[in-house]
Amino acid sequence: MRPRQSAQAVGEGYWRWAIWIEGTPEELAEIEEVIYHLHPTFSPAIVTRSDPGDGFRIEREGWGVFVVGIEVRLRGGAREVFRHMLDFAEPAPLKEVAARPDRLRVFVSYARDDDELAREVKRRIEEAGFTTWIYRDELRPGEDWRWAMREQLESSDVVVALSSDIPSRWMAAEAEQARRLGKPVLGVGDERLLRDFVATDRVVSLEAGALEGALLELSDERSKS
CATH class of the missing domain: 2.60.40.1970 (YEATS domain)
Structure with missing residues (x-):
């Protein structure tokens, strides 16, 4: 259900x-x-x-x-x-998605209690034309989850730290690892809680369009560099 x-x-x-x-x-x-x-x-x-x-x-x-x-x-x-x-966003037009060949690879970091929220965010990210990875959906049976998450984080272009409550210590560790690798960390949720517990470059709200807009800006910056 x-x-x-x-x-x-x-x-x-x-x-x-x-x-x-x-x-x-x-x-x-x-x-x-x-x-x-x-x-x-x-x-x-x-x-x-x-x-x-x-x-x-x-x-x-x-x-x-x-x-x-x-x-x-x-x-x-x-x-x-x-x-x-709640999600009131319109799906991204297919022609807009297809016209973005250099898509950001997004690693979504989140606590277990936010499983459903993470899946909603994953859907929004992919409808905006980017690829994403969340461990609950992508891990294969028997796969070493620590190794898989490290590999996916290292191969990503940006880390999204998603939290509807106080972030977990695993989220803080993943954000710190991303920063050491020179990857931007985009917080999504309550700015005060995220900035107190997770090292983020920027925090956006859960409001429809906010995350998608921030990822588009990062994609544009990446294409110009």
């Missing part, structure tokens, strides 16, 4: 969006309730749904993007937790 999202523009920078849980009928039947943790500007900011008929769906309207915390409580007491970043 996993969170899914839809969005529709209803005004200049204003969106009507929905989030639900996608899964097989058997998976949805095992869910007792889903608790959504929204931005504190929403009232209520914590919303509980218990109807599997619509995938435990919620709908809201508002400005801007943020990370939605999703707690899925299963029958029997187990639970699964997701962090879903």
Whole structure:
């Protein structure tokens, strides 16, 4: 099972969006309730749904993007937790992607709790025309993860340090290694938290388009050097 999202523009920078849980009928039947943790500007900011008929769906309207915390409580007491970043970005035009032959290779550094968020960011990076690597999706069975991550970091052009909370010590170590190799480190998330714990060259928000724009700037700088 996993969170899914839809969005529709209803005004200049204003969106009507929905989030639900996608899964097989058997998976949805095992869910007792889903608790959504929204931005504190929403009232209520914590919303509980218990109807599997619509995938435990919620709908809201508002400005801007943020990370939605999703707690899925299963029958029997187990639970699964997701962090879903709202995304209102339009996919990059195919002709624009195809016209960028010298694509940046992006290594995404993140904590385990941000798995879903990392996959959303990976999708956005690739739709903008760049290649990316996240260890949860790319590691092969039996592969030495330390060796694989070191190899991918060394072959990357830029490291994206992604965090919705206090960054892990592994993220700090990966950013430091990137700096020693002369690679730019682009922080994505809360600027105060990232700058306190991770050595970054620049920090951008999770807002749609911010990361893509920063990567385009780095790509342009690289092509001119």
